[in-house]
Amino acid sequence: MRGPGAECSSAAPAPGKAIAPCDAARYAVGTMTTDTIPAGDRETILRLSREYGSDRRWVIAGGGNTSVKSEAHLAIKASGRSLGTLSEEGLVVMDRAALSGLFDRRYPDDEAERERHALADLMDARAAGQGELRPSVETLMHDVFAQRYVVHTHPTLVNTLTCAVDGERHAREIFGDELIWVPVVNPGYVLGLIVREAITAFRREHRREPWLMLLANHGLVVAGENEEEIRQRQRAVIEAIAGSMPEDDARLVRPAAGVDPAGKPSGADGDRASIDAWIETLRAAWVEAGEDEPVIVADSDENFAEQSGDPALMHEHLRAPFSPDHLVYAYRTPLILDAPAGGASPSGPRSPGEIAEQIRAFRDLHRRPPRVVIVPSLALFGVAQAEPVARAAAALCLDALLIARGAAAFGGYAFMPEEQIRFIEGWEVERFRLKQSEQGDR
Ligand SMILES: [Zn+2]
Structure with missing residues (x-):
């Protein structure tokens, strides 16, 4: 018999779901579209994605997501793809004007209804020619950052802080007013709303753009204008947290610099x-x-x-x-x-x-x-x-x-x-x- 976990198999989705599952034939149609994101910028985000995605201390399986934007468009990892193997056809292109329209919508109070409507609107905010690609549920969060590149990962080391009883207090001590701390919140549309509020408040208070966000019981978001800035900021976050814990623990959870893929399973070949x-x-x-x-x-x-x-x-x-x-x-x-x-x-x-x-x-x-x-x-x-x-x-x-x-x-x-x-x-x-x-x- 199959338990109720059967909905997680590759069987057909439950009836009444708004979005059809991706099928391989449709993927083959491709995702050619004319957007305003330069090819070089797309290559950069793919390179960063594969680099961080190939180290299990940064992200595991389909976790995390990355994006690159221009004034009018946002290209973001499609849901269900892995960062470590991300390629051009795993990016879904969004129309940013349509995306920001989601913030003005009024959705039903019921959680399931709200998320269903928001997801349908998110699908509608895609640029033309995206096939069946579904954008990451964290797309809104990426869009509200002003910087060109956003890298969102679930690093083990960072989560020792975000999944800690006194995580927020320690994070504020470590990062001072560079930090936006987002408390535990349901993912999806509500996360997008809260991130937007937090970023707006940060801009008002500090008169600059935030680049660092920690999500309680979830992970890390780093934004930057170019590849070097992303790398340098990712490193800075890791070093700052590692420096606040015993060396032995830090050694076990510290990711590679983001260059050297350490994502191979350790294999358990002892016996x-x-x-x-x-x-x-x-x-x-x-x-x-x-x-x-x-x-x-x-x-x-x-x-x-x-x-x-x-x-x-x-x-x-x-x-x-x-x-x-x-x-x-x-x-x-x-x-x-x-x-x-x-x-x-x-x-x-x-x-x-x-x-x-x-x-x-x-x-x-x-x-x-x-x-x-x-x-x-x-x-x-x-x-x-x-x-x-x-x-x-x-x-x-x-x-x-x-x-x-x-x-x-x-x-x-x-x-x-x-x-x-x-x-x-x-x-x-x-x-x-x-x-x-x-x-x-x-
Ligand atoms: Zn996440």
């Missing part, structure tokens, strides 16, 4: 034979629990190796998601397998039937099977119907463990509020993003 045996056991357990046979990948890192001998600590650190990415790809929480009775090794062999029992119990509680299974003292496994999603789920779970650790420097970690979790779980836009990523990283 390959055990890992392969576990993948087989988990696959059999999934089928025994009545699920479709999944793709399973193993992952690990230095921090996991340190923490994973303490399942109670991991339970606590992974009790809830830190950001929309964690929720969308890795679900609310992983399945952490407790050590078997009788003092056997926690990573020792288990029968598929025993694991299937735990999958069923998890499904009863969360209405879907887990995306991540943790075998203490061994590895963490991403489980999904498509490999990119399995990889993303595993990477995001490791990311969450790093955030929980690093946030100690800023008053301790703080999960996303329950209200926002529920909003995102029910939001068609995020189901779309996930569906796109399941079709592979294009």
